[in-house]
Amino acid sequence: MIQVLGSSAYTGELRSPQSRGISPLFRGKISVGEASLRCYIKPMPDTVKLGKQVVENREVLSEALGYTLAKAANYAVPDAAGIIMLKREQIPESVLEHLNAITPGGLQQDYLAWFSQDMQHPSLLKRHIDDAPDFLKDLQLKRLAVRLAAHPETPAIVTFDEWTENSDRNLGNLLESADGKLTLIDHGRLFRLPIWQAATLSTSGLPLSNVIRELVDACTPHWSNKTPTKAARAMAYNSLAGTWRKDGQAAARQVLEEFLDSSDVTHVIAFLESRLEPAHYNKVVGLLI
Numbered sequence: 001m002i003q004v005l006g007s008s009a010y011t012g013e014l015r016s017p018q019s020r021g022i023s024p025l026f027r028g029k030i031s032v033g034e035a036s037l038r039c040y041i042k043p044m045p046d047t048v049k050l051g052k053q054v055v056e057n058r059e060v061l062s063e064a065l066g067y068t069l070a071k072a073a074n075y076a077v078p079d080a081a082g083i084i085m086l087k088r089e090q091i092p093e094s095v096l097e098h099l100n101a102i103t104p105g106g107l108q109q110d111y112l113a114w115f116s117q118d119m120q121h122p123s124l125l126k127r128h129i130d131d132a133p134d135f136l137k138d139l140q141l142k143r144l145a146v147r148l149a150a151h152p153e154t155p156a157i158v159t160f161d162e163w164t165e166n167s168d169r170n171l172g173n174l175l176e177s178a179d180g181k182l183t184l185i186d187h188g189r190l191f192r193l194p195i196w197q198a199a200t201l202s203t204s205g206l207p208l209s210n211v212i213r214e215l216v217d218a219c220t221p222h223w224s225n226k227t228p229t230k231a232a233r234a235m236a237y238n239s240l241a242g243t244w245r246k247d248g249q250a251a252a253r254q255v256l257e258e259f260l261d262s263s264d265v266t267h268v269i270a271f272l273e274s275r276l277e278p279a280h281y282n283k284v285v286g287l288l289i
């Protein structure tokens with residue numbers, strides 16, 4: 001379950017993040033029940049520019065839905081996460097500057113923000129690439145891709161991203177704990193891009209890539225076509241279908257209903273469900289029976 005909090009739950013800024021992606025981001029303390037949690041916080045504009053048009057920004061919903069689906073399917077995600085409404089004056093100045101540059105029509109009075117508890121382990125990007133000397137970065141990337149080809153969690157992660165059309169599972173969006181386990185963060189690009197429309201999910205034509213699968217295939221040729229990978233991916237889909245039926249669907253519906261009308265909720269649920277049909281996923285993973 002995700003938290004949905006008012007601005008009074010925000011209790012102050014923390015040291016700024018050591019690594020960041022492309023979004024306005026800061027660290028701060030948020031009260032959740034009795035606890036005061038150290039969190040990464042991403043405020044998001046209500047709308048974004050698409051050519052000359054201004055369209056609804058679905059990034060907060062994408063984050064909430066991706067987190068909910070991943071958690072229901074037993075993937076590792078930050079222990080606590082959710083949506084918080086922030087007043088402009090609660091947002092650090094440097095983050096406001098960034099928001100000002102990307103908010104159509106100038107700064108909003110308040111922002112919906114996605115927050116996730118600081119898991120205190122680095123992303124694969126930070127740990128293996130960013131911290132390596134420049135001349136070693138390419139080599140490190142190849143080494144990491146080869147390690148991911150043999151990592152027991154990779155087939156399931158690639159499969160989750162394929163199911164939810166996450167086009168942005170870059171190495172900054174997987175956190176690695178000391179024992180090598182991977183935690184999923186950042187679902188802002190679910191359904192390809194945050195400008196998705198519920199009724200046209202299957203025909204949107206928005207660009208799509210499966211970043212981890214492409215990286216691994218580039219360094220371990222035919223990885224995704226090898227029988228053990230295909231079998232592991234089919235098993236991952238089968239398990240996604242099971243947890244979807246058990247409580248994933250109900251949890252997803254609850255999140256979607258916060259943002260969408262009932263016919264759009266139905267479209268999204270039907271899209272996700274259709275991709276969990278064995279006839280669909282066996283074909284996708286390359287297991288033709």
Ligand SMILES: Nc1ncnc2c1ncn2[C@@H]1O[C@H](COP(=O)(O)OP(=O)(O)O)[C@@H](O)[C@H]1O
Pocket residue numbers: 017019020021022023024025040042078116117118119120121122123126172173175185186188
């Ligand atoms: N809950 C978290 N715990 C630990 N690190 C995090 C967490 N959330 C974000 N980060 C760090 O911040 C970086 C940027 O966050 P992310 O959500 O991926 O934003 P962006 O949309 O800019 O890619 C991540 O690559 C990661 O290093």
Ligand SMILES: [Mg+2]
Pocket residue numbers: 021022172173186
């Ligand atoms: Mg990211």
